[in-house]
Amino acid sequence: MTDERDAVAPAADLSADATPEQLGARRQILNAAALLLRHRGYEATTTRAIASAVGIKGGSIYHHFPSKDAIVGEVVNEGVRVVYDAVVAALAALPADAGPRLRLETAIKAHLLSSLEHSDYTSASIRTFAFLPDAVRRECRAERRRYEDLWRGLVNELYCEGLIDSSISQDSVRLLLLGALNWAGEWYRTGRMDIDEISRDFAACVLHSK
């Protein structure tokens, strides 16, 4: 009956990048939950649907996790951590003399790649956060604030270099950027647009001097 909705994707890409099917039941469950959360939201992601996506029966989920919210919490938390790590790693890979402009563009691209192409976790985290139960949401406040602070610093660099008009509040710039990035999941479709170009444009948009 519900098989049509259960098969949300042709069983592909559940394992992110690793081995075919033996990466531990726990990881498989988290992967499946992330995929479902991303595409259907919190309430529609049922424990039975998660179980069936990894080839076990509903009740067996509880051998690996104590509750649905424990799974969701772990997915959402990991989603923030993944994008944080992606951005930090991308910035670290830059030459030491890279200017704020390149750093901004790099951070934008890392965020988009992480949330659009690489990670159901990040996408699930972004899309479902607003409607999560309070308990789950509280659980990852700290992680989210850490990511926010990363961008606070990034934006501050731009101001220090005089790349943004100082009459504009730094908060506004950060909210504009993060808003646009987090919303990208609503319009982006693989193959139809180039993330490199979008990143370049987004960065150029907020930088007033060349």
Place this chain on the structure above:
Amino acid sequence: MTDERDAVAPAADLSADATPEQLGARRQILNAAALLLRHRGYEATTTRAIASAVGIKGGSIYHHFPSKDAIVGEVVNEGVRVVYDAVVAALAALPADAGPRLRLETAIKAHLLSSLEHSDYTSASIRTFAFLPDAVRRECRAERRRYEDLWRGLVNELYCEGLIDSSISQDSVRLLLLGALNWAGEWYRTGRMDIDEISRDFAACVLHSK
């Protein structure tokens, strides 16, 4: 048992701006549904919760609407129309010689006021769209495209006046702006920030020459 969740707000502001309680059961139901959708999402907005919010019992909803999705569809559709009308009206109220810069700032402010302060419909529409059943989503594709086109034109004005570097794709600018605006519901809290200031900053952010 679930009373705590049912009373999402102290019964306030259901009627947007009009009379106390006699605006027709149909309108009351839509108002309640919009409020619930905005704060809890699609699946968690039950027919019984909508009914109890307007003081009737679950089954009585079906005297006014044929199904839950009919209610949701109407709310989501109206949500797009409301913000469209708000932006068009705000632009029309501008003096004829207003420049693209003022027009952009005005459109931004109208969108934010509509989605953050005035309309549960708009907010519900923005936040829940991704997880709606396909049938409901299809129903308001046209309305959404119309709103998108409104911004396409607005952004194009900016290019025509040379206010944005022509090396940046117009699509990118529109997606950046609409993304930031649609995401505002995730961080905005009444009274903590000034919509006028945010609008000014957002507009200034994307305009390169003063």
Place this chain on the structure above:
DNA sequence: TGGGTTACCTAACAAGCGCTAGGGAGAGAG
């Protein structure tokens, strides 16, 4: 006075939810 419509109710339906109790098959250790 009476018939019909409008608006609501109660009660229930089949289905699905998160979750649990109890059991069974297989593997590894003593």
Place this chain on the structure above:
DNA sequence: CTCTCTCCCTAGCGCTTGTTAGGTAACCCA
């Protein structure tokens, strides 16, 4: 060979979901 542990199953709990059937008052128009 047995004991234990891991992993999964079946069956079902109490509850909620969208929706429907049938009943009951109050009103409007004749």
